Amino acid sequence: MHLGILKVGSVLKEKGIPVDHLDLSGVKNYTAVIKTYIADNDTLIFGITATSPQIPASVALVKAIKEKRPEAKVILGGSHVTLVNAAFRKEVAKGISGRATRAFQKLDGLFDTMIAGDGELAMLHTLENPNLKFIDADDPKSDLFLNSTSLNALPWPARDLVDVPSYKYTIDGIRAITMILQLGCPFGCGFCGGRESPFLRRVRLRDTENAIAEMRHIYETYGLRGIMFYDDELNVNPQMIPLMHGIARLGKELGIEWKLRGFVKSELFTAEQASVMYEAGFREILIGFESGSPLILKNINKRATKEDNTRCVELARDAGLRVKALMSMGHPGESEQTVRETEEWILAMKPDSFDLTRITVYPGTPYFDHAVPHATQDGVWIYTINGSNLYSREVDFTTNFLYYKGDRGDRMGLNQFFTFTDFLSAEDLGQLRTETETRLREKLGQPFQDDAPAIQFEHSMGMGLPEHILRSSS
Numbered sequence: 081m082h083l084g085i086l087k088v089g090s091v092l093k094e095k096g097i098p099v100d101h102l103d104l105s106g107v108k109n110y111t112a113v114i115k116t117y118i119a120d121n122d123t124l125i126f127g128i129t130a131t132s133p134q135i136p137a138s139v140a141l142v143k144a145i146k147e148k149r150p151e152a153k154v155i156l157g158g159s160h161v162t163l164v165n166a167a168f169r170k171e172v173a174k175g176i177s178g179r180a181t182r183a184f185q186k187l188d189g190l191f192d193t194m195i196a197g198d199g200e201l202a203m204l205h206t207l208e209n210p211n212l213k214f215i216d217a218d219d220p221k222s223d224l225f226l227n228s229t230s231l232n233a234l235p236w237p238a239r240d241l242v243d244v245p246s247y248k249y250t251i252d253g254i255r256a257i258t259m260i261l262q263l264g265c266p267f268g269c270g271f272c273g274g275r276e277s278p279f280l281r282r283v284r285l286r287d288t289e290n291a292i293a294e295m296r297h298i299y300e301t302y303g304l305r306g307i308m309f310y311d312d313e314l315n316v317n318p319q320m321i322p323l324m325h326g327i328a329r330l331g332k333e334l335g336i337e338w339k340l341r342g343f344v345k346s347e348l349f350t351a352e353q354a355s356v357m358y359e360a361g362f363r364e365i366l367i368g369f370e371s372g373s374p375l376i377l378k379n380i381n382k383r384a385t386k387e388d389n390t391r392c393v394e395l396a397r398d399a400g401l402r403v404k405a406l407m408s409m410g411h412p413g414e415s416e417q418t419v420r421e422t423e424e425w426i427l428a429m430k431p432d433s434f435d436l437t438r439i440t441v442y443p444g445t446p447y448f449d450h451a452v453p454h455a456t457q458d459g460v461w462i463y464t465i466n467g468s469n470l471y472s473r474e475v476d477f478t479t480n481f482l483y484y485k486g487d488r489g490d491r492m493g494l495n496q497f498f499t500f501t502d503f504l505s506a507e508d509l510g511q512l513r514t515e516t517e518t519r520l521r522e523k524l525g526q527p528f529q530d531d532a533p534a535i536q537f538e539h540s541m542g543m544g545l546p547e548h549i550l551r552s553s554s
């Protein structure tokens with residue numbers, strides 16, 4: 081369930097603008113869906129939100145729309161265009177035309193309008209100014225950029241535009257839904273997107289009362305008491321403790337026990353935070369530890385040390401919280417030795433679950449934005465920190481499907497490798513990641529998780545799109 085586009089939908093609905101929402105999550109033949117929709121509707125404005133791995137699918141969608149309705153206007157928003165724009169702005173400031181410029185121009189040639197940053201007010205601005213080609217809502221000086229005040233004034237995501245029961249996500253066997261309490265992460269990790277984007281880096285907080293009211297709405301409307309919070313780190317909020325107490329009080333008032341999951345920053349985590357999270361209903365926290373190697377943690381600019389990460393696991397366990405360790409490899413200076421250190425740390429900590437992902441150099445990350453062209457290898461860029469290097473090949477994000485979570489399933493691009501270090505080739509990194517994860521799962525008794533199978537849309541003559549795909553505000 082994509083909360084970003086549902087927030088845009090809620091703003092449009094509030095202004096009396098009719099909205100159709102096509103939920104293509106997990107739909108294999110998504111272009112068939114859009115063609116069926118166009119055949120049954122006279123819509124002339126289409127909005128697409130996309131992360132970087134979703135861009136090839138977005139390109140297929142815009143081509144399908146233009147094939148069936150050439151006069152339609154197609155708007156691209158979401159994190160990928162925001163990140164590409166942030167990297168592009170950096171190149172403009174330097175007076176150069178590099179891979180970010182080429183990535184921006186590629187998108188510009190495919191979509192009628194692009195929106196970077198906060199989409200809620202920017203979409204209204206687009207409808208009022210239909211000739212605008214690009215809208216920068218990633219600029220804090222713009223009225224379109226949300227601050228904490230405007231964030232709290234917005235309506236909640238229009239979850240009525242999706243078939244909530246069709247989502248099967250659970251926490252401890254309880255059906256769950258997603259929610260966001262705050263925006264932005266202030267830290268500067270080298271691998272993380274948006275470090276040059278105020279939209280993704282500037283912290284903007286919702287009032288405790290507003291957040292708790294949305295939780296009440298979720299329970300009273302959908303009967304759900306499971307919630308996954310997709311904030312980058314819940315404990316960057318200075319009001320986190322009162323928020324947890326408020327969630328606990330709401331649960332008691334409603335006579336329910338919440339089942340909650342969310343992310344925290346390890347070096348900020350305290351025993352008090354762990355205790356109040358458990359009281360509120362959290363039973364699992366997710367932490368981006370990333371590596372068990374002090375060298376890699378330093379090169380990442382993680383700020384947390386190996387000792388911080390160990391202490392975080394211990395505090396969580398003492399409070400009764402399960403820990404999911406989010407680990408990654410392929411950073412500057414990565415070698416077989418640093419990967420072994422990560423493996424040894426995971427085995428020592430024995431997290432309740434873990435991910436071991438390989439690094440993908442996306443636009444908007446320091447690994448991308450601060451890299452320079454290789455002196456002798458065409459199409460290769462070098463990022464250097466503390467004397468360690470990370471090399472990345474130039475990628476066409478409109479055609480190359482890059483996904484960071486391992487090598488499972490049949491997704492295009494899972495066996496494509498575009499980054500390497502001084503010690504490990506791209507192919508070495510891919511093989512080492514797979515071997516390391518396999519060993520860890522065997523030793524910890526944690527099997528690989530299977531991906532949910534894609535849904536094949538079957539169109540019947542005379543039948544419209546099913547409710548789990550199409551919902552309308554009217």
